[in-house]
Amino acid sequence: MENSLKIRLLKGTDLLSFFDESTLSKLVEHCREISLSPKEVLFHEDDLENAMYLILEGQLEVFKGPKQIAVLGPGDYVGEMSLIESKARSASARAEQNTLLMEINEELFHTYLASEPKALLSIMRTLSGRVRNDLETMMKDLRQLSIFTHDIRNYLSTLGLAELTLEDTIELLSGTDPDHKKREGLEDMEKCQHVVETVRTNLMEMLDSSLNHVKKIKIPYFAGYRRICSRTLHTPAIAEHNHRNPSSRRFPRDGF
Numbered sequence: 001m002e003n004s005l006k007i008r009l010l011k012g013t014d015l016l017s018f019f020d021e022s023t024l025s026k027l028v029e030h031c032r033e034i035s036l037s038p039k040e041v042l043f044h045e046d047d048l049e050n051a052m053y054l055i056l057e058g059q060l061e062v063f064k065g066p067k068q069i070a071v072l073g074p075g076d077y078v079g080e081m082s083l084i085e086s087k088a089r090s091a092s093a094r095a096e097q098n099t100l101l102m103e104i105n106e107e108l109f110h111t112y113l114a115s116e117p118k119a120l121l122s123i124m125r126t127l128s129g130r131v132r133n134d135l136e137t138m139m140k141d142l143r144q145l146s147i148f149t150h151d152i153r154n155y156l157s158t159l160g161l162a163e164l165t166l167e168d169t170i171e172l173l174s175g176t177d178p179d180h181k182k183r184e185g186l187e188d189m190e191k192c193q194h195v196v197e198t199v200r201t202n203l204m205e206m207l208d209s210s211l212n213h214v215k216k217i218k219i220p221y222f223a224g225y226r227r228i229c230s231r232t233l234h235t236p237a238i239a240e241h242n243h244r245n246p247s248s249r250r251f252p253r254d255g256f
Contacts, residue, residue: 001056001100003028009056013075015113015122027112032103036095043079047089050106052079058099064091070133071096080123083109149207159200166193 007024010016016024034053036042042053045064053060054077062069062078069091072078078093083106104113113119166189173186 001033006056006102009075010054013054013077014125015054015077015119018116018118019112023112027104027108028102030108032105034101034103036099036101038095038097040095042093042095042101043089045089045092049089050083050086052077052083052104052109053093053101054104056100056102059096060093060099060101061096062091062093070130077126080126084123145210149210152203152207156200156203159196163193163196163200166196 003025006028007021010019010024010028011021016027019027033056034042036058042060043049055072055074057074060072060076060078062072079089081087082089113123170186170189170193173183173189175183
């Protein structure tokens with residue numbers, strides 16, 4: 001893609017719209033261009049690399065395991081969290097079609113973006129939007145899990161009825177006099193009752209454990225988001241911007 005077209009596209013993005021054409025021209029000249037074929041992977045989850053990518057043409061699918069997280073198009077960017085946190089990739093990304101990317105490595109990020117409050121606030125808005133989308137997805141999953149749990153509990157109630165029937169049968173076979181000889185089939189019925197009771201108890205414990213695990217997911221999720229936001233907000237550029245423009249401060253000094 002010609003540099004003039006790249007500059008025009010970058011000028012229309014929230015991340016870089018405030019830069020003048022001269023600055024964008026220098027950025028474009030230093031950034032590597034990457035071309036991907038359909039289904040070609042840009043990076044894998046847990047990869048250790050410090051670079052973000054801005055989409056010039058095509059589409060990127062962001063996914064974690066079998067779950068699709070997002071589909072991004074021209075003007076969108078991905079990979080910025082590895083630069084902010086200096087940690088491994090939290091998800092994978094691959095091309096949905098022929099895709100053209102502009103790579104912004106760690107050096108260029110700190111030269112052009114990390115020192116610009118407007119760029120950092122743009123990243124904050126992007127992260128905030130992703131959190132909202134994640135929360136919506138999480139709520140949908142929780143609703144599905146609730147329906148699934150309700151259905152399973154209905155099936156377990158049938159096992160409870162089977163237990164009661166087995167208890168009645170065992171009582172009948174045992175007789176009323178402890179000195180009576182045990183009737184044929186009593187031992188098998190007692191084994192069957194034990195199996196049914198064990199299965200029902202284990203399934204109930206699994207359901208309760210799953211629900212408790214889902215509730216606990218929210219704590220590290222929001223803690224991680226707060227950590228990222230705090231790091232972004234406490235960069236020297238943001239601190240200086242807030243000091244010079246106290247009325248334009250959009251976030252509290254200590255995060256959320």
